[in-house]
Amino acid sequence: MTPSFPLVPERASSVAGEVDALFLFILVVTGIFAAGVWIALLYFAIRYRRRSPEDRPPEIHGSLALELTWTIIPFLLMSVMFVWGAKVFFHLNRPPDDAMTVSVVGKRWMWKLQHPTGQREINELHVPRGRAVKLVITSEDAIHSFFVPAFRIKKDAVPGRYNTAWFRATKAGSYHLFCSEYCGTEHARMTGRIVVMEPDEYETWLAGGPAPESPVAAGEKLFTELNCVTCHRPDSAGRGPVLQGLFGRPVKLASGETVVADEAYVRESITSPAAKVVAGYQPVMPTYQGQVSEEQIIALVAYIQSLQIPSPAAPAGASGRSR
Amino acid sequence: MSSEPAALPTEHYLSGGWDLKSWLLTTDHKRIGILYLVSITLMFALGSFYAALVRWNLMVPDGSHMSADTYNKAFTGHGVIMVFFFLIPSIPATLGNFLIPLMIGAKDLAFPRINLLSWYIYVIGGALTLYALVTGGLDTGWTFYTPYSTVFAQSKVEIAAIGIFVAGFSSILTGLNFIVTIHKMRAPGMTWFRMPLFVWAHYATSIIQVLGTPVVAITILLVALERIVHLGFFDPNRGGDPILFQHLFWFYSHPAVYIMILPSMGVISEIVTCFSRKRIFGYSFIAMSSLAIAAIGFLVWAHHMFVTGMAVYSAMVFSALTYLVAVPSAIKTFNWTATLYRASVQWDTPMIYVFCFIGLFLIGGLTGLFLGNLGTDVHLTDTYFVVAHFHYIMVGGAIMGYLGGLHYWWPKITGRKYIEAWGKVSSLLVFVGFNLTFFPQFVLGYLGMPRRYYVYPEEFQVLNVLSTAGATILGFGYVFPFSYLTHSVFRGRPAGPNPWEAKGLEWTTTSPPPTENFHEVPIVTEDAYDYASPPREAERA
Numbered sequence: 001m002t003p004s005f006p007l008v009p010e011r012a013s014s015v016a017g018e019v020d021a022l023f024l025f026i027l028v029v030t031g032i033f034a035a036g037v038w039i040a041l042l043y044f045a046i047r048y049r050r051r052s053p054e055d056r057p058p059e060i061h062g063s064l065a066l067e068l069t070w071t072i073i074p075f076l077l078m079s080v081m082f083v084w085g086a087k088v089f090f091h092l093n094r095p096p097d098d099a100m101t102v103s104v105v106g107k108r109w110m111w112k113l114q115h116p117t118g119q120r121e122i123n124e125l126h127v128p129r130g131r132a133v134k135l136v137i138t139s140e141d142a143i144h145s146f147f148v149p150a151f152r153i154k155k156d157a158v159p160g161r162y163n164t165a166w167f168r169a170t171k172a173g174s175y176h177l178f179c180s181e182y183c184g185t186e187h188a189r190m191t192g193r194i195v196v197m198e199p200d201e202y203e204t205w206l207a208g209g210p211a212p213e214s215p216v217a218a219g220e221k222l223f224t225e226l227n228c229v230t231c232h233r234p235d236s237a238g239r240g241p242v243l244q245g246l247f248g249r250p251v252k253l254a255s256g257e258t259v260v261a262d263e264a265y266v267r268e269s270i271t272s273p274a275a276k277v278v279a280g281y282q283p284v285m286p287t288y289q290g291q292v293s294e295e296q297i298i299a300l301v302a303y304i305q306s307l308q309i310p311s312p313a314a315p316a317g318a319s320g321r322s323r
Numbered sequence: 324m325s326s327e328p329a330a331l332p333t334e335h336y337l338s339g340g341w342d343l344k345s346w347l348l349t350t351d352h353k354r355i356g357i358l359y360l361v362s363i364t365l366m367f368a369l370g371s372f373y374a375a376l377v378r379w380n381l382m383v384p385d386g387s388h389m390s391a392d393t394y395n396k397a398f399t400g401h402g403v404i405m406v407f408f409f410l411i412p413s414i415p416a417t418l419g420n421f422l423i424p425l426m427i428g429a430k431d432l433a434f435p436r437i438n439l440l441s442w443y444i445y446v447i448g449g450a451l452t453l454y455a456l457v458t459g460g461l462d463t464g465w466t467f468y469t470p471y472s473t474v475f476a477q478s479k480v481e482i483a484a485i486g487i488f489v490a491g492f493s494s495i496l497t498g499l500n501f502i503v504t505i506h507k508m509r510a511p512g513m514t515w516f517r518m519p520l521f522v523w524a525h526y527a528t529s530i531i532q533v534l535g536t537p538v539v540a541i542t543i544l545l546v547a548l549e550r551i552v553h554l555g556f557f558d559p560n561r562g563g564d565p566i567l568f569q570h571l572f573w574f575y576s577h578p579a580v581y582i583m584i585l586p587s588m589g590v591i592s593e594i595v596t597c598f599s600r601k602r603i604f605g606y607s608f609i610a611m612s613s614l615a616i617a618a619i620g621f622l623v624w625a626h627h628m629f630v631t632g633m634a635v636y637s638a639m640v641f642s643a644l645t646y647l648v649a650v651p652s653a654i655k656t657f658n659w660t661a662t663l664y665r666a667s668v669q670w671d672t673p674m675i676y677v678f679c680f681i682g683l684f685l686i687g688g689l690t691g692l693f694l695g696n697l698g699t700d701v702h703l704t705d706t707y708f709v710v711a712h713f714h715y716i717m718v719g720g721a722i723m724g725y726l727g728g729l730h731y732w733w734p735k736i737t738g739r740k741y742i743e744a745w746g747k748v749s750s751l752l753v754f755v756g757f758n759l760t761f762f763p764q765f766v767l768g769y770l771g772m773p774r775r776y777y778v779y780p781e782e783f784q785v786l787n788v789l790s791t792a793g794a795t796i797l798g799f800g801y802v803f804p805f806s807y808l809t810h811s812v813f814r815g816r817p818a819g820p821n822p823w824e825a826k827g828l829e830w831t832t833t834s835p836p837p838t839e840n841f842h843e844v845p846i847v848t849e850d851a852y853d854y855a856s857p858p859r860e861a862e863r864a
Contacts, residue, residue, distance in 0.1 A: 006782070009770045022698045023769075030689035037660055037685055041678065044663035045670070048599075055600065055667035059855040062605035062658075070657040071650060078646040081696055086639050088698030093635050108475070142471035143565055145630060145705060149771025152702040156631045158566060159470060160559030163632035176780065180705040180773040182464050184475055185391045188776035272562075289560065 012175055012196065013151035014168040018088050020152075025084065029077055092153065095166035099134035102127075103215070103298045106137070106144030106157035108183055109190035114298065118212030123192030125177070127169055128202035134166045136263050140294050145181035148194055156181055160271065162264040169196040219303025222296055231285070240285060241278045245309035252279045266301045328819040331738045335835040350435035351838055356421035357736070358442050359412060364805070366408040366449065371801065373401035378760075378791040386778035394777035395462040396478070402465030403456070407487050408449050410721055411579060414586035415532075416445070416497055418728050419525050421736060423501060425829035425836060426519050428510025428845040433503040441496040448490025455479035455486060464775060466576070469557035469568040473549040484547040491540035494582075498532030501525050510828070512847030519827055519851050520609050524589025527613035531578045531585075531620065539575035542568065566631055573624035581620045583717055584684075585613055587724025588655055591680050594731050595659050597825040598674035599666030602852040605658040612651035619648040629700050638697055645695035652688050656681060671823075672746030676727030679754045683719025687712060690765065708768025711761045718757060726753070726804065733808060734822045738835040739815030745807040752800035759793025826852050 011017055048057070102125065105112040113121045127133050137146050139157035146165065147154040155165035179190035197205060223229055231240035241251075247266070250258045254277045259265055268275055270292070273285035292300070336353045339345055346354060376397040380388045389397075420438065424431055432438050455461055459479040463472040472480055505526050509518070545556045546568070555561025557568045588609075596603040603609065625633060625641040659681055668674070690712040693699045703709065734740050763786040772783045779787070821830040832841050849856070 006770060007766060019698055019702055022696070023693065023702075026693055026696060026699065030692055034685050034689055037656060038682060040660050041663065041681055044660070044666065045668050045678065048663060048666045048668050050600070050667040050669045056855070057599070057601045057665055057667045059602055060604060060665065061602060062608065062661075066657075066661065067605055067608050067654065071654055074653045075650055078649060078692065081692060082643055082646050085642065085696035085698035085700075089629075089638065089642075089701070090635060092698070092701055142475050143468060143631075147705070147771070147773060149702070154630050154701050154704065158632060160565070161632060176771060178771065178773045182395075182466075182468065182775040183471055184462070185395065187395075188386070188391065188773075188778045 010150040010171075010173075010175065011152075012169055012171040012173060013148075013153070014170055015088070015092060016150065016152045016170075018091065022081075022084055022088055026081055029081070033074075092165070095134040095164060096132045096168075099132035099166055101134045101136055101302075103295075103302075104135050104137040104146055104157065105294045105298070106139040106141075106146070106179065106183075106190075108141050109179070109186040111144075111146070111177065111179070111190070111192050112295070114215060114295070115206070116215070116302075117206060118214040118218070119206060119209070120212065123177070124195065125192070126195045126197055126202060126205050128199040129169050129172050129196050130199060132166055132168045134164060136298070137163045137165065138267075138294055138298075142183040143181050144179045144183050144190065147178040147180040148175055149178070150175040151194070154180060162262075162267055164263070169194070172196050172198055215299045215302035216306045218296075219299035219301070219306075222292070222300055223303055226288070226292070228300075239281070241281055243304050244307045246307070247305040251276075253277060254279045254281070254283075263301050263305075266304055267297055270297055270300060328817045331817050331835065332833040332837070334837055335738065335833060336838045337835055339838065348439075350431070350439055352420050352424050352432050352435065352438055353736075353836065353838075355438050355442055356417050356419075359416040359420060359445070362442070362446065362449070363409050363412055363417065366404050367801075369453075370401055370404035370409055371798065373397045373404065374794065375798065377401060378794040380777055381779075381787045382791050384779050384781045384784050384787075389777070391777050392460075392462060395464075395775070396456075396460035398775060399461045399464050400456050403452065403461065403483065403487070405717075406465050406579070407490055408445075408452065410583040410717055411494055412445060412497075413583070413721065413725050414590060414728060415501070415525060415528055415582075416442075416493075418590065418725075418732060419501065419521075419528075419586060420497070422732060422829055423504060423522060423525060424508065425735075425832065425840055426522055426827060427505065427508060427513050428828045428841065428847065429504065429508035430839050430841075432500045433508055434500050437496050438500055441493040441500070444496070445490055445493035448486045448488075448493060450486070451489060452483050452486030455483035466572060467543065467546055467568075468572075469546065469549070469565045470559065470563075473546055473556075474558050474560075481547045481550055484543045488540050488543050488547070491536045491543075494532050495536045498529035498536070501529040502533065505529075510845050510847055513828075514847075516607065516610070517847055517850050518610075519589075520592035520603065520606070520613075521586075521589035523610040524585045524592070524613050527617040528582050528585045530614075531582050531617050535575040535578045535582075535621070538571060539579070542571040542575070545571075566628070566633075569628050569631065570625065573627045574621070577624045577627065578617075578620045580713070580716060581616050583721040584724075585616060587680070587721045587728075588613065590724040590728035590731070591659060591677050592655075593827070594673045594677050594727055595662050596852045596854070597731070597823050598669045598671060598677070599662050600669070600824070600854050601662060601666040602850075602854055603658065604661040604664070605654075606851065609655055609658050612654045615651040616648060619644060619651075623648055623695075626695050626700070627704075629697060630704055642695055642697045646692070649688065649692060649695070652684075656685060656688070672741075672743060672750055673727045673731035673823075675747060675750045676723050676730065679750065679757075680720060680723040680727065683715055683723060683754075683757065687715030687719050690715065702771075703768055705774055706768035707764040707772045707774060710774055711764035711768060714761045714764075718761070723753075726750070729804070729808070731823070732829075733811070734818030735829055735834050735836070737812050737815065738818055738833075739811050740818045740822060741807050741811040741815055745803060749800050749803035749807075752796055752803065754800075756793050756795070756797030756800050760790050760797055761793070763787075763789045763793075826854060 103114045113125045137157045139159045144157040151167040153165050155163045175194045177192040231238045232243050246261050251261050271289040274283045277283045461483045462478045463476050555563040557563040557565050623645045626645045767786045818834050
């Protein structure tokens with residue numbers, strides 16, 4: 001056992017420094033407060049210790065000025081903490097537009113990951129340094145949580161939902177991946193590592209191994225096999241909405257609401273089609289819950305995401321755009 | 324305190340006999356308080372045993388001390404017992420039960436038979452849960468998160484859930500009883516703003532118990548129903564929503580933290596003023612901050628859920644409200660500290676626990692600011708940082724207050740004194756052991772060690788070994804009070820009615836008090852903590 005004794009976890013993502021700066025700020029402010037109270041407490045307790053059983057200290061009822069002071073000053077300081085924290089949280093929840101999407105499926109007790117180019121990995125994720133990676137996270141069974149301490153990111157993998165997180169690795173190396181939501185017997189072994197590689201090494205790594213089927217191609221095949229195409233036709237003559245050009249756009253629902261057609265919406269429309277029906281259509285689609293696995297849904301979503309409006313002006317290869 | 328009393332009063336609430344019937348059929352709030360004291364002490368011992376298993380396993384990183392399932396059942400048993408069967412009833416059901424009627428000059432609680440009923444319900448709920456723990460164990464964690472608890476867990480979830488459901492009624496009935504008692508049973512002259520702050524704290528606590536407990540009871544029952552008759556509340560494959568469970572669970576379980584800490588704050592307010600021999604600083608601010616905590620405490624629950632994928636704006640609202648609830652706790656801390664200014668501070672065991680409480684609760688509360696913060700919570704949640712944080716609140720806060728209160732009112736409850744030197748030694752052990760156990764866990768959490776891991780990467784071992792060493796010291800710190808307090812019941816010197824020269828109606832009657840508490844109805848003519856006027860226990864006793 002090496003008696004290594006680190007006090008700060010490794011910083012290997014673009015947001016880690018931001019989170020640590022905020023952590024340090026709260027640590028300093030609360031440290032000053034704590035020290036102030038401890039010193040006052042000990043000083044008073046010793047300075048004013050009982051010297052004789054007959055001691056009768058003066059009566060002090062309180063002081064409105066003091067009460068207001070020690071209400072308002074902490075309140076203002078905490079407001080600063082709150083605003084700063086909200087700012088960091090926004091940043092943590094807004095993946096950049098150029099991010100590559102990696103799908104993450106938690107399953108007791110392993111992590112299944114797939115690259116946008118189709119490579120699959122288990123409990124291990126290879127990523128290039130410097131490139132933003134957006135994670136679309138779900139679970140096949142219980143709730144899990146995808147936690148990479150060195151990146152300061154964590155997001156729950158919830159069955160039936162897509163959550164997103166993102167990071168931009170800044171330092172090559174191998175970092176812990178933990179499941180941080182208790183999920184049963186081997187929860188503690190639902191761990192893995194994130195391997196951050198230099199971009200050219202990553203390209204070499206991607207090229208090694210057999211050429212995988214991309215999620216888009218797999219999704220296209222499923223789309224045909226499941227006969228989705230009979231209702232969701234590229235022209236507007238089908239019984240279901242047209243999917244070309246749908247992804248990332250606002251959708252008007254029969255209920256009058258408007259939602260953005262993101263991964264979560266498309267997923268929900270496959271598993272619970274009646275939940276959010278598009279305005280102008282009947283709720284005739286059957287549920288595919290249980291008929292398709294989480295990985296197949298991810299492939300279908302990737303395929304639907306790739307569908308652009310067939311127009312001669314549309315630039316080719318715009319399929320990677322997330323929003 | 325010029326003359327030592329030679330013996331206990333000839334007639335008091337225990338002089339009627341010690342036979343089984345006198346305990347099991349009693350409606351005396353004081354005896355019921357003692358029934359609770361014995362019950363929760365047994366529960367505490369069992370919960371500590373589970374904690375010892377957890378700490379023993381974590382001495383090594385490879386999990387070689389026990390199987391994964393054993394470990395998971397150990398931390399679940401620890402959490403379920405300590406939260407539902409020790410911390411929630413701890414101060415209200417023992418000290419609160421014993422003292423509230425005495426403090427407001429009443430003969431008993433408003434509903435003495437319901438008071439006894441609540442103890443029986445507690446025992447039944449506890450027995451069901453213990454049955455589940457002994458005959459197969461429970462491995463869901465005390466939080467019962469779905470869909471793990473409803474679909475995947477193979478352990479005795481149903482019986483344990485029903486046990487907790489039943490025990491909830493005990494808490495509701497106690498809260499109800501206190502509210503009615505405080506409204507209707509105050510002695511002449513005991514106006515609201517003459518009430519001891521201990522009573523204010525229990526009033527606020529009771530409101531949370533009455534309003535919050537039904538929610539967790541129903542939620543836990545839904546878990547049992549989803550398992551037994553397969554209704555789809557939380558299982559997404561049956562159209563349920565697993566996150567809904569977390570909303571319902573924390574809607575109670577966050578306020579439950581205030582059920583644990585508010586009574587303790589009430590204890591601290593009593594002790595700090597007695598051992599400073601000085602009126603408390605900012606009486607009404609402390610009283611009102613209890614109510615503010617109870618009210619705002621109901622609006623912060625989703626700060627446990629910032630990484631579940633909730634909407635960013637709703638997370639912001641819950642974070643802001645979380646910061647708001649920190650303010651009244653800060654106000655209390657400053658007022659206690661200010662009370663010591665120009666005081667006459669006596670360093671007796673109860674007061675040492677007050678110092679421990681303020682010092683440790685401060686760390687617990689301030690580390691809450693890291694977790695209520697959206698930016699830092701993402702990294703820290705579900706790690707040992709959270710474990711350390713809530714132990715500083717629940718052990719450093721709630722249990723320090725409980726031990727302080729137990730020592731402070733022990734002479735009133737038993738009529739006898741414990742050996743002061745032993746009290747001082749064990750409070751020191753508890754303080755040192757506690758910090759050594761839980762401070763390293765803050766570092767572990769910041770470094771990224773997740774909760775509920777029976778194996779962990781080797782780089783975390785040094786801190787885990789330190790933590791286990793601390794837990795060992797803490798264990799001794801708990802055994803000592805158990806021994807010398809028990810010893811004092813038989814061998815302690817008679818304490819007399821008011822050994823601390825304290826103010827408050829409970830000190831104007833004999834120790835132990837008579838069954839009817841006061842031989843004649845007290846009439847209150849002065850504010851609480853009127854330490855400026857000379858002691859007058861001599862004329863009363």
